Amino acid sequence: MAWSEARTAARECGRAVGPVPGVRVAVADAAGAALDAELAALAAVPPFDAAAMDGFAVAGPGPWTLSGRLLAGAAPAPSPLAPGQAVEIATGARVPPGTAAVLPYEDAEHGSEKVHGEIAAGRHIRRAGQDVARGASVLPAGSVVTPAVLGLAASLGHDTIAVRRPRVAVLVTGDEIAASGVPGGGRVRDAIGPMLPGLAAWAGAAADPVVRLGDDRAALVAGLQAALDGAGADVVAVCGSSSRGPADHLRAALAEIGAAVLVDGVACRPGHPQMLARARRPGADDAVVVGLPGNPYAAVGAALTLLVPALCALAGRPEPGPPGPERLPVAGEVPVHPDDTRLVAVSVRRGRAVPVGHDRPGALLGAALADGVAVIPPGWTGPDAELLRLPG
């Protein structure tokens, strides 16, 4: 299947199966997820009329007679401010009714009893609701909960918010794969397991702890079933075993659990042995299975092609990166293939995509140096290419 068709298939599959049900979480735990419902203002912003400067709240024309002091968080002023009166006030304190303006210290001449200065009506008072009215809908469902959204939700009065966050089970296969230690003697370190939680979080999902399996068909079937049972994972990412060698069991395991294969091989380099399937979950919506190639940079390419679009569609949120396709001129030599799309690790320098090298299928140095992946379609003649951002 062509690379762009595969991405479309992943999005469509995520959309057909999703959106995942919303869950209510503490605001502090919502980072990176997608809003399940519009975010409404439980309180106005600002929530009350408050001083915007440290100085004096004054009423009527000056000079003013000074009495008392109002600090932020203090009880409301006992009585309205009468014309000719002033009260010393801190930024953020409620202004008393009757206040004409706040006169900052630096614009005031004052002793212990009298305050002199020029005011303009309403100056340096933040009015209740001037930024957000109570009850207003400020963000639509599907918005990504960024750090600013977390702060906004808190300022609107939310302790919890309902979010959609797909859950991803990660199965890393291979008899030769080691979870720790220095590789050698036929053993390689698992380089995909450590990448996937961050990639999943970037796409608004949460990865379960990595499960490592040998090259064994029965173990893979059991691993898939365990991930899907109990309405478990929304997505299962299977790493390795997507090719057609004697130890590559994903195809057979998918057939055994009755999954419908939607993508089996993508015309891209690296990453052509990648798979997308839809699997039944007892008592829940279907789940998505993504087969990532064992070569780690090929797994990155497949994650950008199938996993990230499927996860974002399942969450009903936009894909990470700028809205709409980002296209940049490519600086330097890139390999062009007659039939396959090339995924080339690039850094972005002065508005151009510069290949960083070191991006053979088995090596992650290029991806580690890169800001993104330039998508070089078959027969490309340049100069611009689509850029897929990598998580920073």
Ligand SMILES: Nc1nc2c(c(=O)[nH]1)N[C@H]1C(S)=C(S)[C@@H](COP(=O)(O)OP(=O)(O)OC[C@H]3O[C@@H](n4cnc5c(N)ncnc54)[C@H](O)[C@@H]3O)O[C@H]1N2
């Ligand atoms: N006859 C063919 N053989 C292969 C083809 C092909 O088209 N015809 N495609 C090659 C390509 S391209 C890739 S990519 C691999 C993908 O194979 P698998 O997904 O089945 O993965 P493995 O065979 O298990 O591993 C490939 C390679 O990657 C290493 N590996 C595996 N998992 C990890 C991991 N978690 N961390 C680091 N490295 C890993 C593994 O040791 C192998 O060296 O198939 C080619 N063969």
Ligand code: MOO
């Ligand atoms: O295309 Mo494989 O996926 O080169 O590494």
